[in-house]
Amino acid sequence: MEKIFRKIKNAYLGMISLFIGMRVTIKNYFAPSVTLEYPIKKKKMAPNFRGMVDLKPEACVICYQCIKICPVAALDLTHKQMVADGKKKNEITKFTYNAELCCFCGLCDEICPTDAIFMNKMYEVSVYDHNQVMNIDLMNENKYKHVDANYSLAAEIKINDLNTVGIIQKSPVAPVAAVAAAPAVSAVVSPTPAPEAPKPTSTNKETA
Amino acid sequence: MIDPLSVQVRSMVINSSVILGFISISAMFLIWWERKVSAHIQNRLGPMIVGWHGSLQSIADTVKLLLKENIVPAGADKMIWWLAPFFVVVPSVMAFVTIPFARNFVVHDLNVGILFITSITSVCVLGIFMAGWGSNNKYSLLGGMRSAAQIISYEVPLLLSVVVVIMEAGTLSMQGIIQAQEHGWFILKPNLAIAFVIYFISSTAEVNRVPFDIPEAESELGAGYHTEYTGMKFAMFFVAEYTNLFIVSAVAATLFLGGWQGPFLPSVFWFLLKSYGIIFLSMWVRWTLPRVRMDQMMGFAWKFLTPVALLNLLISGWFMLR
Ligand code: SF4
Ligand code: SF4
Numbered sequence: 280m281e282k283i284f285r286k287i288k289n290a291y292l293g294m295i296s297l298f299i300g301m302r303v304t305i306k307n308y309f310a311p312s313v314t315l316e317y318p319i320k321k322k323k324m325a326p327n328f329r330g331m332v333d334l335k336p337e338a339c340v341i342c343y344q345c346i347k348i349c350p351v352a353a354l355d356l357t358h359k360q361m362v363a364d365g366k367k368k369n370e371i372t373k374f375t376y377n378a379e380l381c382c383f384c385g386l387c388d389e390i391c392p393t394d395a396i397f398m399n400k401m402y403e404v405s406v407y408d409h410n411q412v413m414n415i416d417l418m419n420e421n422k423y424k425h426v427d428a429n430y431s432l433a434a435e436i437k438i439n440d441l442n443t444v445g446i447i448q449k450s451p452v453a454p455v456a457a458v459a460a461a462p463a464v465s466a467v468v469s470p471t472p473a474p475e476a477p478k479p480t481s482t483n484k485e486t487a
Numbered sequence: 488m489i490d491p492l493s494v495q496v497r498s499m500v501i502n503s504s505v506i507l508g509f510i511s512i513s514a515m516f517l518i519w520w521e522r523k524v525s526a527h528i529q530n531r532l533g534p535m536i537v538g539w540h541g542s543l544q545s546i547a548d549t550v551k552l553l554l555k556e557n558i559v560p561a562g563a564d565k566m567i568w569w570l571a572p573f574f575v576v577v578p579s580v581m582a583f584v585t586i587p588f589a590r591n592f593v594v595h596d597l598n599v600g601i602l603f604i605t606s607i608t609s610v611c612v613l614g615i616f617m618a619g620w621g622s623n624n625k626y627s628l629l630g631g632m633r634s635a636a637q638i639i640s641y642e643v644p645l646l647l648s649v650v651v652v653i654m655e656a657g658t659l660s661m662q663g664i665i666q667a668q669e670h671g672w673f674i675l676k677p678n679l680a681i682a683f684v685i686y687f688i689s690s691t692a693e694v695n696r697v698p699f700d701i702p703e704a705e706s707e708l709g710a711g712y713h714t715e716y717t718g719m720k721f722a723m724f725f726v727a728e729y730t731n732l733f734i735v736s737a738v739a740a741t742l743f744l745g746g747w748q749g750p751f752l753p754s755v756f757w758f759l760l761k762s763y764g765i766i767f768l769s770m771w772v773r774w775t776l777p778r779v780r781m782d783q784m785m786g787f788a789w790k791f792l793t794p795v796a797l798l799n800l801l802i803s804g805w806f807m808l809r
Pocket of ligand 2: 338341342344346356391392396
């Protein structure tokens with residue numbers, strides 16, 4: 280008798296739990312979807328996302344720091360000395376980047392004294408041929424056009440400038456309290472980082 | 488003078504083409520709908536690219552399956568392997584003969600309609616077992632055997648719950664059962680409501696759906712009996728599965744929810760609304776529950792569902808004699 284009662288109780292509890300489960304699923308059925316329809320809509324990359332190595336040619340001072348630090352020798356730089364108006368001047372003859380060797384460590388970005396070399400936000404970098412990413416001429420304005428038709432150096436530089444930490448700004452620096460109060464706005468970073476202030480780097484909570 | 492036989496043949500041809508068209512469209516729609524329901528329950532979107540909200544996805548899939556190579560596994564029992572999909576599809580198509588779609592639309596209202604449907608759909612298990620045996624693959628064989636055990640066990644409570652309806656209606660004809668519900672659907676009576684629950688549970692097992700989908704348990708058997716099938720043969724299993732789902736839901740709508748009866752709107756609309764409503768319920772359950780274990784499932788059928796169905800039968804008989 281007790282066995283039958285237990286069985287009935289089990290059946291009852293099973294039914295109840297089924298209804299609870301069904302309530303949960305129907306709630307989710309009408310809840311908004313979290314899917315990002317990827318190829319159609321794209322997400323903005325994180326501020327410190329390390330994409331392809333990119334260069335602002337006019338900012339490079341030919342210090343060879345990036346060449347030295349690169350652990351896999353993915354960068355190749357040569358220069359020659361020119362004499363223009365009686366002044367000596369160095370000029371880059373070749374600055375190439377081999378994306379197949381690169382391990383995306385970001386050391387070149389970090390070491391560069393003028394922030395000339397940086398890593399952009401490209402992440403759709405599949406190509407049909409090895410040669411297409413083996414010898415990328417960093418001096419070229421349209422270096423990644425063959426990988427991504429929407430690539431634009433100016434836009435990547437802009438994103439990079441916004442996200443770079445420790446850049447010295449000419450404009451008056453916002454007081455620390457204000458930075459702490461509104462971390463989302465302060466993409467520009469104070470040169471003296473306040474210890475309590477949240478690291479004001481993550482600006483893109485919103486999706487694209 | 489028109490030969491009466493040719494008239495009959497012609498109406499049969501028309502009816503059966505309508506039915507066949509309906510079966511393929513319904514199966515495609517159900518596959519798409521299942522994907523959508525599962526996606527939304529899991530907070531996803533499901534197919535979105537092909538057509539409006541991916542509505543043409545099933546057509547794209549069908550074309551893809553038609554173009555696929557038909558691979559016969561080496562060591563398969565060729566004849567049985569080849570025949571199995573037909574044994575699965577043909578009975579489910581045949582069951583449409585007695586399903587009353589509307590007030591005046593039923594291919595042939597047999598006076599043993601419900602008996603015909605339940606017996607013809609049991610042939611499906613033969614096809615599934617043939618597929619499992621013929622594939623010469625341990626997972627397929629396990630799937631086929633599980634399916635045979637499951638479908639035969641769940642047939643018992645299913646039929647016992649159908650018997651309650653037959654007792655109440657006093658007829659086996661599908662149209663007759665609907666007419667018997669003119670003054671209130673059968674589900675409104677308590678003993679028939681229990682019969683409906685039993686029917687729903689065992690029909691879920693009959694069509695191999697979660698939580699009773701152990702014959703095709705993807706994670707343990709690699710899709711079970713249809714593992715070795717490719718291309719159109721696989722599509723036939725798929726279509727049969729969704730056609731069977733429609734059949735059990737249509738039968739449930741007919742037996743318990745008054746079939747095509749309903750105010751204002753055309754009767755076919757009511758019938759489809761009720762059938763697809765039950766299908767939605769079954770999808771909803773599918774994406775809520777996990778899969779049960781083999782022994783749990785068999786135990787549930789024999790130790791719980793069958794006694795309850797018998798008890799229900801007894802109570803209904805007592806109600807009628809009173
Ligand atoms: S990211 Fe690293 S590996 Fe790539 S070029 Fe820069 S230093 Fe070299
Ligand atoms: S570290 Fe920067 S400035 Fe120096 S060579 Fe490399 S890119 Fe030019």
